Amino acid sequence: MRAWTLALLLATAACSKVPEKASAAKPAEITFDGAEVTNASALIAHGNRLTQVLGCKGCHTPALTGANLLDDMPQFGAVYASNLTQVVRHDTDAQLEQILRRGVHPDRKQLWVMPSEVFQNLSPTDMSSLLAYLRSLHPAGSPTPPPRFTKLGMKFISSGKLHPVAELVSQYRSKPSVDLGPKYAFGRYLTSVTCAECHGSDLTGVKDLEPGLNTPNLIVAGGYSRPDFERLMTTGVPVGGRKLKLMGDVARERFPHFTPHERDAVYAYLKARAELPAD
Ligand code: HEC
Numbered sequence: 001m002r003a004w005t006l007a008l009l010l011a012t013a014a015c016s017k018v019p020e021k022a023s024a025a026k027p028a029e030i031t032f033d034g035a036e037v038t039n040a041s042a043l044i045a046h047g048n049r050l051t052q053v054l055g056c057k058g059c060h061t062p063a064l065t066g067a068n069l070l071d072d073m074p075q076f077g078a079v080y081a082s083n084l085t086q087v088v089r090h091d092t093d094a095q096l097e098q099i100l101r102r103g104v105h106p107d108r109k110q111l112w113v114m115p116s117e118v119f120q121n122l123s124p125t126d127m128s129s130l131l132a133y134l135r136s137l138h139p140a141g142s143p144t145p146p147p148r149f150t151k152l153g154m155k156f157i158s159s160g161k162l163h164p165v166a167e168l169v170s171q172y173r174s175k176p177s178v179d180l181g182p183k184y185a186f187g188r189y190l191t192s193v194t195c196a197e198c199h200g201s202d203l204t205g206v207k208d209l210e211p212g213l214n215t216p217n218l219i220v221a222g223g224y225s226r227p228d229f230e231r232l233m234t235t236g237v238p239v240g241g242r243k244l245k246l247m248g249d250v251a252r253e254r255f256p257h258f259t260p261h262e263r264d265a266v267y268a269y270l271k272a273r274a275e276l277p278a279d
């Protein structure tokens with residue numbers, strides 16, 4: 001039995017003496033499509049899809065055996081997106097969940113670059129299938145080292161341009177994107193675990209995501225027709241066919257792994273958000 005089912009049963013039991021209408025039904029959990037599977041292989045397949053749409057495979061490599069993200073910039077140091085096939089051999093599920101939701105590592109004082117600030121929003125069911133998929137990996141390659149920063153890298157950090165992940169987790173939590181009610185809740189959920197990583201927790205855009213690269217307020221999506229949005233999300237080509245610096249590659253690699261229904265929901269939420277009266 002899932003922990004949250006148990007919690008719900010206990011809560012219902014505790015409420016059994018209060019009048020009927022006070023025990024309001026728990027709203028259905030919002031998850032990616034296809035999360036409500038029960039057999040182990042379907043759960044693992046769902047977790048595998050999540051590693052694609054959430055970008056784990058972009059940073060940790062398609063085989064999840066890890067890579068140095070600062071390969072091109074050794075003057076700053078070396079930050080490995082870890083070899084996850086090795087990590088899952090010694091971490092418990094609880095430790096993995098602490099890393100993914102809190103940016104808290106069992107041994108290291110700080111965690112860097114790993115986008116736990118958005119993964120904290122993953123539903124319990126999506127998180128379980130992600131962990132089930134990680135558990136299904138066979139160990140490969142060798143363990144990757146913890147981050148190492150050069151003097152220049154440390155200077156970059158102390159200038160406030162790079163924050164420890166745990167700090168970002170609380171920043172993101174305190175500034176969520178606008179809630180447009182149940183009709184748009186699914187789209188809001190999906191953007192909170194994907195787009196928010198680069199467009200900011202409230203989707204209003206980020207200055208200097210990388211030196212010289214800004215992301216726009218996702219109000220821009222309001223100017224897209226649904227077919228143009230589909231083209232951006234599945235092929236990386238924006239309206240007007242311009243060449244994008246980063247978004248094109250990100251979209252092409254990650255967002256074809258959304259279901260069409262999920263892309264509908266992302267679009268509907270962003271469109272409704274863009275049409276809010278300015279205040
Ligand atoms: C933007 C790049 C990026 C993305 C996307 C990303 N990670 Fe990471 N991840 C990292 C980096 C870098 C580290 C090492 C951070 C450190 O040690 O300070 C890391 C560390 C981890 C760790 C801790 C490993 C250890 O060495 O103990 C786990 C577990 C993990 N990532 C899982 C995931 C999962 C699962 C996803 C997708 C849901 C994901 N990561 C997405 C960059 C990324």
Ligand code: HEC
Nearest residue numbers: 194195197198214215220221238239244245246247248250
């Ligand atoms: C890994 C970072 C990253 C993620 C994740 C990301 N974006 Fe972007 N996005 C960018 C950057 C950077 C730009 C600025 C354009 C460029 O790449 O040069 C951009 C631009 C855009 C644009 C404007 C395109 C135009 O017409 O100029 C739209 C629309 C957009 N993103 C939608 C999304 C949506 C929707 C999501 C989530 C489903 C998302 N992005 C997730 C980095 C990201």
